[in-house]
Amino acid sequence: MPRYVAEVSYEGAYFSGWQLQRGLVTVQGVFEDALTLLNGGEHVSVAGAGRTDAGVHARGQVCTFDLKKDWNPRRLILALNANLPAETNAVRLVKAPCEDFHARFDAISREYIYFIWNASTIYPAIRSKVCWLRANAYDWERARRACLFLEGEHDFGAFCRSGNEPEDSVRTIYRSCLRKKGSLIMLRVTGSGFLTNMMRIIMGSLECVARGKKEPEWIKSLLEKKSKRPDCGRTFPPEGLFLWKINYSPPPWNSH
Amino acid sequence: MPRYVAEVSYEGAYFSGWQLQRGLVTVQGVFEDALTLLNGGEHVSVAGAGRTDAGVHARGQVCTFDLKKDWNPRRLILALNANLPAETNAVRLVKAPCEDFHARFDAISREYIYFIWNASTIYPAIRSKVCWLRANAYDWERARRACLFLEGEHDFGAFCRSGNEPEDSVRTIYRSCLRKKGSLIMLRVTGSGFLTNMMRIIMGSLECVARGKKEPEWIKSLLEKKSKRPDCGRTFPPEGLFLWKINYSPPPWNSH
Numbered sequence: 001m002p003r004y005v006a007e008v009s010y011e012g013a014y015f016s017g018w019q020l021q022r023g024l025v026t027v028q029g030v031f032e033d034a035l036t037l038l039n040g041g042e043h044v045s046v047a048g049a050g051r052t053d054a055g056v057h058a059r060g061q062v063c064t065f066d067l068k069k070d071w072n073p074r075r076l077i078l079a080l081n082a083n084l085p086a087e088t089n090a091v092r093l094v095k096a097p098c099e100d101f102h103a104r105f106d107a108i109s110r111e112y113i114y115f116i117w118n119a120s121t122i123y124p125a126i127r128s129k130v131c132w133l134r135a136n137a138y139d140w141e142r143a144r145r146a147c148l149f150l151e152g153e154h155d156f157g158a159f160c161r162s163g164n165e166p167e168d169s170v171r172t173i174y175r176s177c178l179r180k181k182g183s184l185i186m187l188r189v190t191g192s193g194f195l196t197n198m199m200r201i202i203m204g205s206l207e208c209v210a211r212g213k214k215e216p217e218w219i220k221s222l223l224e225k226k227s228k229r230p231d232c233g234r235t236f237p238p239e240g241l242f243l244w245k246i247n248y249s250p251p252p253w254n255s256h
Numbered sequence: 257m258p259r260y261v262a263e264v265s266y267e268g269a270y271f272s273g274w275q276l277q278r279g280l281v282t283v284q285g286v287f288e289d290a291l292t293l294l295n296g297g298e299h300v301s302v303a304g305a306g307r308t309d310a311g312v313h314a315r316g317q318v319c320t321f322d323l324k325k326d327w328n329p330r331r332l333i334l335a336l337n338a339n340l341p342a343e344t345n346a347v348r349l350v351k352a353p354c355e356d357f358h359a360r361f362d363a364i365s366r367e368y369i370y371f372i373w374n375a376s377t378i379y380p381a382i383r384s385k386v387c388w389l390r391a392n393a394y395d396w397e398r399a400r401r402a403c404l405f406l407e408g409e410h411d412f413g414a415f416c417r418s419g420n421e422p423e424d425s426v427r428t429i430y431r432s433c434l435r436k437k438g439s440l441i442m443l444r445v446t447g448s449g450f451l452t453n454m455m456r457i458i459m460g461s462l463e464c465v466a467r468g469k470k471e472p473e474w475i476k477s478l479l480e481k482k483s484k485r486p487d488c489g490r491t492f493p494p495e496g497l498f499l500w501k502i503n504y505s506p507p508p509w510n511s512h
Contacts, residue, residue, distance in 0.1 A: 009379045011381060057381065077376070081377065086383060090377065091377045120330075121345055121347045121348070123265045124266060124267045125265070
């Protein structure tokens with residue numbers, strides 16, 4: 001059975017997250033339905049590189065799946081997209097570089113971007129893609145310095161939704177970078193993996209620093225001590241979060 | 257009666273254009289309704305800098321209007337936005353620099369951007385904001401050279417929807433510039449004024465050049481000879497077009 005790799009983009013607001021759930025519209029669900037149709041009705045399972053929560057967007061989620069037939073990838077991506085709702089699309093699709101290539105287990109890192117719009121007014125065109133903070137009370141330079149403490153190998157257990165902590169909550173953050181361009185604030189984090197709600201709790205904690213309620217070094221202390229979820233900031237809303245990119249070494253995209 | 261100037265952004269898909277039309281949702285209509293409410297029920301007329309067609313977006317439309325009361329502009333913009341649908345917003349609002357300041361007659365130039373996405377696949381997030389061309393048959397460098405012929409004072413009568421030609425169809429284009437960044441093509445045109453559908457017919461004519469059906473110099477000939485609408489290219493769809501900016505000298509925005 002030939003295996004395929006697809007890069008997938010979606011509008012978070014339309015879906016109850018990535019993962020299959022009975023009775024709900026999920027991205028994995030609409031992909032499995034569309035691919036099963038192309039597979040002559042035989043069920044196709046789709047493995048995603050990461051689970052995104054309800055409302056979270058993706059620019060570059062990655063998934064792998066097997067089909068009975070040997071497809072030309074350029075024909076397959078068109079046939080697949082024709083069977084998907086407009087709110088999600090495969091943007092790239094290739095044959096897997098090897099038969100056991102796996103979207104999740106072969107990923108070497110994941111990149112997320114959280115977008116904030118900090119101004120009293122907003123452009124309607126971006127409203128569903130950012131977290132809109134109206135108040136004029138943020139010092140984002142403080143948050144920029146604070147986010148650097150995330151880099152390295154740390155126990156991120158405190159930055160995980162209560163009850164969803166895995167046995168091992170140690171993750172490595174390769175790069176954490178906050179930029180401000182006019183009213184737009186972008187937090188880009190690249191890591192080995194992310195816990196449930198991790199990016200959104202990181203953003204909520206950086207907000208405490210930006211508002212002057214905490215010092216930048218407080219972020220460091222949340223990672224060093226045996227901190228718990230309630231010690232961190234609030235969980236930011238899903239609509240500002242994008243799963244931006246999944247990295248592989250080598251990238252599968254030009255292997256065919 | 258104090259006069260105000262507002263910069264207005266909207267999602268084209270939601271409106272039947274800028275201009276008031278009975279029984280249809282228009283941007284001018286929802287602004288007049290919202291402002292009339294704030295004016296104690298006394299009707300407020302709103303003058304826009306330019307009319308946009310149904311489906312055309314605006315980043316920076318500008319309008320002027322008079323209210324009975326003397327408002328603090330910072331309070332007025334919040335009250336106004338609270339009474340508008342999410343698909344449109346005032347993004348800036350100030351008192352007019354003089355009592356006869358007029359959004360349309362005082363404008364010295366207008367800027368439009370037409371966005372094209374030229375690739376076999378698309379990100380769902382941008383789908384409603386671009387014209388999506390799937391074919392791999394365009395040479396945008398040819399269109400870039402062609403669009404330079406638009407600069408200067410010309411009779412744009414051929415680039416106007418049939419039946420909508422004004423008596424004087426001479427306009428000045430101060431700058432015309434086509435850029436390509438990956439799969440995204442942006443045509444930015446700044447001019448003294450624009451005829452009905454002018455940007456969309458320009459885009460359709462540049463498409464003929466990009467596809468190799470016409471030479472770049474053909475654009476020049478459409479402006480020099482007594483050309484007619486059917487001599488030009490097709491009218492591009494409204495969803496790729498943004499009214500980007502209206503220019504005033506001096507800009508009214510920091511006068512108060």
